Each structure stands twice: as C-alpha cells, then as structure tokens.
Amino acid sequence: MQFVDTYTVFWREMLVLKRSFWKFISSVLIGPLLYLVAFGWGLGRSIQMDGSSYMDFVVPGIIVLTAMTTSFNGVGVYINISKLYYHTLEEYQISPISAFSYTLGKILAGCVRGLISAVLILVLGYIFGTRISIGVFFFLIIFLTCFLFSALGLIIGLVAKSHEDMGNFASYVILPMAFLSGTFFSLDKLPKIIAYLIELLPLTHSSYSLRTLAFNGELPWISIAVLTGYTVVLFALGVVVVQRVR
Amino acid sequence: MIKVEALAKSYGNIQAVINLDLQIAKGEIYGLLGPNGAGKTSTIRMLTILTLPTDGKAFINGYDVTRDLAKVKKEIGVVPQHLNLDEQLTAWENLELHGRLHKMPRIERHQRIEELLEYVELSGRRSDLTSSFSGGMKRRLMIAKALMHRPAVLFLDEPTAGLDPQTRRKIWDLIRSMNAEGMTVLLTTHYIEEADILCHRIGIMDRGRLIALGTPQELKQKVGEVVLEIVNQGDTDYKFFNNREEAIHFAAKLEKNIFIRESNLEDVFIELTGRKVGDE
Numbered sequence: 001m002q003f004v005d006t007y008t009v010f011w012r013e014m015l016v017l018k019r020s021f022w023k024f025i026s027s028v029l030i031g032p033l034l035y036l037v038a039f040g041w042g043l044g045r046s047i048q049m050d051g052s053s054y055m056d057f058v059v060p061g062i063i064v065l066t067a068m069t070t071s072f073n074g075v076g077v078y079i080n081i082s083k084l085y086y087h088t089l090e091e092y093q094i095s096p097i098s099a100f101s102y103t104l105g106k107i108l109a110g111c112v113r114g115l116i117s118a119v120l121i122l123v124l125g126y127i128f129g130t131r132i133s134i135g136v137f138f139f140l141i142i143f144l145t146c147f148l149f150s151a152l153g154l155i156i157g158l159v160a161k162s163h164e165d166m167g168n169f170a171s172y173v174i175l176p177m178a179f180l181s182g183t184f185f186s187l188d189k190l191p192k193i194i195a196y197l198i199e200l201l202p203l204t205h206s207s208y209s210l211r212t213l214a215f216n217g218e219l220p221w222i223s224i225a226v227l228t229g230y231t232v233v234l235f236a237l238g239v240v241v242v243q244r245v246r
Numbered sequence: 247m248i249k250v251e252a253l254a255k256s257y258g259n260i261q262a263v264i265n266l267d268l269q270i271a272k273g274e275i276y277g278l279l280g281p282n283g284a285g286k287t288s289t290i291r292m293l294t295i296l297t298l299p300t301d302g303k304a305f306i307n308g309y310d311v312t313r314d315l316a317k318v319k320k321e322i323g324v325v326p327q328h329l330n331l332d333e334q335l336t337a338w339e340n341l342e343l344h345g346r347l348h349k350m351p352r353i354e355r356h357q358r359i360e361e362l363l364e365y366v367e368l369s370g371r372r373s374d375l376t377s378s379f380s381g382g383m384k385r386r387l388m389i390a391k392a393l394m395h396r397p398a399v400l401f402l403d404e405p406t407a408g409l410d411p412q413t414r415r416k417i418w419d420l421i422r423s424m425n426a427e428g429m430t431v432l433l434t435t436h437y438i439e440e441a442d443i444l445c446h447r448i449g450i451m452d453r454g455r456l457i458a459l460g461t462p463q464e465l466k467q468k469v470g471e472v473v474l475e476i477v478n479q480g481d482t483d484y485k486f487f488n489n490r491e492e493a494i495h496f497a498a499k500l501e502k503n504i505f506i507r508e509s510n511l512e513d514v515f516i517e518l519t520g521r522k523v524g525d526e
Binding site for chain 1: 294295296316319320322324326328329330331332333334335339343344346347348349
C-alpha cells in the first residue's frame with residue numbers, strides 16, 4: 001500500500017512536469033549551455049586534461065552539477081513554496097499516507113527531473129563534439145546523485161522558514177559545491193588539506209566517479225559506496241523531517 | 247463525536263488556547279465565535295492534527311488526535327481559512343489527488359468527483375486550472391475536496407471570510423445540506439450572522455478561553471433578549487432586558503435618544519468581553 005501512496009505523490013509531480021515540460025527544459029538548459037560555451041568552447045579550447053580535450057573532461061562535471069541543482073531545486077523550492085505560500089503540504093499532512101511514501105514519491109519525482117536534465121546535457125555535449133563512454137553504472141551514479149540531492153532539497157525545503165533561507169542555503173552550500181567538487185578542474189591541483197575537505201562533499205564523488213567511467217576507468221567502488229551512504233542517510237533524515245513537520 | 251478535555255496550546259510565551267473543554271454531538275453544527283486571535287484556528291489545527299497540543303486531550307469519534315493519526319485522518323475533512331488548492335492542477339485533478347491519497351477505489355473515486363463537482367456547481371470548470379478560479383469558486387472546490395472521502399466530521403475555519411454576500415449564502419446552503427445528510431460540522435467564524443443562522447450551538451472564545459456556550463437563543467437570553475440603546479452625545483450605552491415591555495418601561499423615564507431592538511450575538515459578545523467581535 002505504501003508504494004501505491006508513493007505513486008500518488010509521484011503521479012501529481014509528473015502531471016505538473018508534463019504540463020510545464022518545455023518551460024522546465026528551457027530553464028534546465030540555459031545554465032549548462034553557458035558552461036559548455038564558456039568553459040568548453042571558449043576557455044577549454046586551449047586546455048588539455050590528461051591527454052583528452054577539456055570539453056570531454058568538463059562534460060561529466062556539468063552533468064552531475066546540473067543533476068544536483070535540478071533535483072535540489074525541483075524538490076526543495078517547490079516544497080518550500082507549498083509549505084509556506086500555497087499550503088498544499090497540508091493536503092498530505094491530513095491524508096492517511098506515511099512519511100515514507102511522501103518522501104519517496106517526492107524524491108523519485110526529483111530524480112526524474114534530474115535524469116532528464118542529465119540526458120539533455122549528454123545530448124548537448126555530443127553536439128559540442130564530446131565523445132565519452134556511457135554505461136549502466138554511469139546512469140546509476142547520476143541516479144544516486146539525483147536521489148541524494150532531491151532528499152537534501154526535501155529536507156531544506158521543509159526546514160527553511162522562508163524562501164530567503166532556501167536562497168541562502170543554495171548560496172552557501174550548493175553553489176560552492178557546484179564549483180569546488182572537481183566539476184571544472186581536477187582536485188590534484190589543490191593543496192592536500194583542501195582536497196581532503198572537498199572529498200567529504202557528495203558531489204566530488206559524483207563528478208569523480210562519472211568522469212572515471214566516462215574515460216573507461218575502473219569502477220569507482222569507494223565513491224559509489226560514499227554516494228550510497230549519503231543517499232541512505234539523507235533519505236532516512238527526510239522521512240524523519242516529514243514526520244515532524246507541523 | 248468530538249470531545250476536548252483541558253486542551254491548551256502555547257507558542258512560546260503566548261497562550262493561544264487555555265484549558266478548553268468541548269463536547270460536540272453527532273450531526274451538530276457547532277460554531278466557535280470570537281475575534282481574531284481568540285484561539286479558534288489554533289483549536290481547529292489541533293483537532294485536525296496540523297499542530298500538536300501543548301496540553302490536554304482531544305478525541306474525534308473516540309480516536310485520540312495525538313496518537314491515532316491514521317484513524318483520525320479518515321474521520322475528518324478540513325477546509326482551512328487560507329486557500330490550499332493545488333493551483334498547478336485542474337479542479338478534477340485536485341479532487342482526484344485527494345481521492346487517491348485517501349485510497350478510494352477508482353470507480354467510486356470518479357463517481358464521487360462527478361457528484362461533488364455537480365454539488366458545488368463547478369462541473370463546467372472541471373478541466374480548468376484552479377489558479378483561474380475566483381475566490382468563491384476556490385472556496386467551493388475546497389469544500390468539495392474536504393468532502394471527497396466522506397468524512398464523519400467537517401472542520402471549516404472561517405469558511406466565508408472575504409467572500410461576497412451571494413457566495414456566502416451559497417456556502418451556507420452547502421453546509422446546511424451536508425449537515426442534513428448527518429455530517430457533524432465544527433466551524434469558526436467572526437461573522438455574527440453566520441454563527442446565528444447556521445449553528446445549533448455556539449462557543450464564544452476570547453483570549454484563548456471559552457467564555458460562553460449555548461444555542462444562539464440561550465446566549466441571547468443570558469444577557470437579555472431585548473436591548474435598549476441609549477445615545478448620549480455620540481456615545482451609546484446598552485441596557486439589556488428580558489422583554490420589550492421592561493425596556494419600554496425603563497425608556498419612558500429617559501429624556502435621551504433611545505432605540506429598542508432584539509439582542510444579537512454581537513451584544514452577547516460585547517457584554518461578556520467588553521469588546522467587539524471584529525476587534526483584535
């Protein structure tokens with residue numbers, strides 16, 4: 001029965017996504033397109049990374065970055081608005097569904113948004129001349145990234161007491177993570193102590209593992225384990241936050 | 247049907263509801279009347295599990311609102327004071343979502359949606375996004391949504407606030423017809439006329455406390471069924487009498503502008519609290 005409820009929450013999100021699909025696509029594309037033009041075509045033409053083009057290097061980073069922001073905002077911003085302004089969260093609070101079902105439904109919908117954005121960047125990257133390897137684990141890492149950042153978005157969206165708080169979290173946590181987690185450059189270039197700190201961030205493991213797979217490297221088990229750990233912890237925390245929200 | 251024992255709610259140092267006791271019978275329309283900040287909405291939010299009580303107990307159909315959450319959720323329909331429709335969905339989809347969340351079987355769900363859209367006169371707008379609806383239409387759809395899973399108790403928090411008189415009367419008709427079908431209704435309002443016309447019994451709340459309780463007639467009798475307004479250089483004094491003869495007899499001795507009328511719930515409220523219902 002829990003999964004029927006999860007599907008109901010997911011169904012509502014898909015209805016809304018279907019209705020605003022092209023608006024969603026255009027808003028998702030604009031940022032990555034600028035990154036690809038600026039860092040890939042512009043700056044990247046003169047840079048070689050470990051024998052391959054900078055464009056090939058940066059595309060996996062842009063994929064996880066976009067998956068992160070799309071999932072986080074796709075869940076967090078909407079939940080925050082529905083709680084504070086539209087009061088539609090109350091519909092779920094007074095309905096006989098579990099916090100588990102609600103959390104899972106919202107997060108899976110965030111994953112769909114994130115995965116669509118990732119696929120779009122892959123297609124864009126291909127158009128821009130990128131040739132990277134894609135396989136099952138490549139998509140598993142994108143899915144884990146989407147899942148954990150959707151869960152984080154849900155938690156912050158419910159905990160934030162204003163829309164401004166949401167913006168502050170994005171400015172102080174999401175934005176630095178987007179640029180520092182090895183998305184646009186290799187962490188080898190950084191001082192060790194800073195590199196260690198950055199390795200604590202989940203997006204670092206997303207970009208590292210995706211890039212490794214894109215260049216036919218060995219399966220990055222440690223990073224996959226770290227991402228899975230973050231996913232489990234943030235999902236459990238999300239369920240607790242949903243249970244307690246009043 | 248609803249039983250409340252020593253219920254209390256505090257927000258920091260502010261006591262919104264203090265030691266509230268209520269008993270509401272099945273099939274009753276019970277009104278909580280009071281000014282803004284009297285504790286009406288906090289009471290409704292506690293009874294509809296949207297906020298936890300600080301103290302006391304409350305039961306809906308025998309189920310504890312702090313423990314038997316799943317059972318309470320099946321028993322109640324809620325129309326909050328603020329608009330809470332999903333404006334990214336159509337009228338039909340809003341009801342469909344509510345029915346799915348309450349695990350109604352597909353055929354029953356769709357029949358109920360048709361029935362309710364007809365009932366609130368929104369059949370013609372079923373496929374429109376609710377963001378395009380007027381305030382009255384949104385309020386009617388909110389009532390339909392709350393009724394979707396056939397709850398035993400309906401909570402209406404200021405159901406007609408901000409609506410025009412015509413829409414207000416339409417909603418009164420809806421409430422009456424739901425009650426005629428056996429539904430228990432607990433509503434809050436600060437409209438005197440609304441409480442007087444709709445409610446079988448009224449509890450008057452002020453500063454978090456229930457200060458009077460009874461049928462509209464009983465409450466008026468409590469202060470006097472006839473009121474004499476004595477206008478004195480811009481100020482008006484009110485004197486209450488059990489009947490018109492007593493009031494006329496008293497007025498005959500006065501050499502001032504006077505006006506005799508039947509008392510209303512506003513008079514009851516002013517007499518009990520020294521303030522008007524609309525005051526903060």
